[in-house]
Amino acid sequence: MNRKKISFAIFFFFAFFIAKTHAQFTIDADLKTRSELRHGYNNLFQDDADPAAFVGQRTRLNFGYTNEKLKLFISVQDVSTWGDTRQILPNDGNDSFSLFQAWAQLSLDENWSVKAGRQVISYDDQRIFGGLDWALQGRFHDAALIKYKKNGFKADLGFAFSQEEQANEGTGYTINGFFSYKSMQYAYLNKSWKKNSVSVLFLNTGFQKFTGTDGDIPDGVFYRQTAGTYFKFPIKNVNLAGSFYYQFGKANATTDLSAYQASLEGTYKTGKVLMGLGFETLSGTDQNGSSENNSFFPLYGTNHKFNGFMDYFYVGNHANNVGLNDLYAKFIFTTGKKSNILLKGHYFAAQADFATDADKYLGTEVDLVYNQKLMKNVKLSIGYSHMFASESMSLIKGGRPNDNINNWAWLQLVIRPNLFTANLQKK
DSSP states (O other), X not given: OOHHHHHHHHXXXXXXXXXXXXXXXXXXXXXXXXXXXXXXXXXXXXXXXXXXXXXXXXXXXXXXXXXXXXXXXXXXXXXXXXXXXXXXXXSOTTOOEEEEEEEEEEESSSSEEEEEEEEOOOOTTSSSBOOOTTSTXXXXXXXXXXXXXXXXXXXXXXXXXXXXXXXXXXXXXXXXXXXXXXXXXXEEEXXXXXXXXXXXXXXXXXXXXXXXXXXXXXXXXXXXXXXXXXXXXXXXXXXXXXXEEEEEEESXXXXXXXXXXXXXXXXXXXXXXXXXXXXXXXXXXXXXXOSSXXXXXXXXXXXXXXXXXXXXSSSSOOTTSSOEEXXXXXXXXXXXXXXXXXXXXXXXXXXXOOTTOOOSEEEEEEEEEEEEEEETTEEEEEEEEEEEXXXXXXXXXXXXXXXXXXXXXXXXXXXXXXXXXXXXXXX
């Protein structure tokens, strides 16, 4: 759908409802601009390579509508890199304009509601389901939800069925990839009281199987299940949070899957300093040989939030590998009424064995981020990260050298104002 059709649809859609009911209508903007200097980001830096530098931008416009029974939300966005389109072109040759969200939520009564359409699905610490707001494009699902909430208890049942087009025959789904499910069903339960919270998640994802000489003929579906829990509760002045998830079913059409993830973090605040210590383990597959896949993958979460900001693990990489043990410490220093500094260090090691019996130690990463609120709805962030990689890191990064400098610096400006709010009375 081109941008002109989307704009007209948005206008007439909301105009109809505004004329009919008592409601609130809002328009919000979301402008995120980030410049980056990459010298070993996401992967070890090659010999004789040049660092990458660019400026990326997300421009998003959000339209919201709410009345007593109905919520509607539409979000359109353009994600681009400065200079990626030649000047004075009559259109955007990079096709960077898209529909990010478009959903409706209907309240059946004070406890039950249904929500359907393109939407962000995000729960708890965003380890399994997250909005991935760090990525300029974000993450969405085309899904339908049945929602229930009462007295601190929430339950969501989610359903999705993906197709590439409205065909007359067959349901083959050829959009391939680790994240591209053909079907999805999940149940999420959460109970909160005081400062405590416990959640339970069961997720079933189905992926298209293929047969034929070229492996391009759709033939059935294989399923992967993820089940587990997330919790947070205080013990005096220490806030504890943790999770445990188990994955089973099929890693692919022919390989069984048995994998797990576990994490525990404690934070303590004194004065203007918040201190935290945590550990996460994600199981991996031994390179010495295994009849099943033991590599956990966190699927649809905000993976940039975990295991170091340089994204060496689980951000489009490290699937079906040796897993990860991540021991980390963090400090957040309040430097003013509207500013703080985050300092975080990670010690990384493989969870499973290498084929060469190599040392499991992968490297140490240091992340430093300064955040400053410039004014209402405007935030500036500056970050620097450095990876001190071991020889074993080369074994999971395609044999790239580990002795080059691997660092990454970035500067980000986020502007999110409310442009318009109207409270409308039914006539």
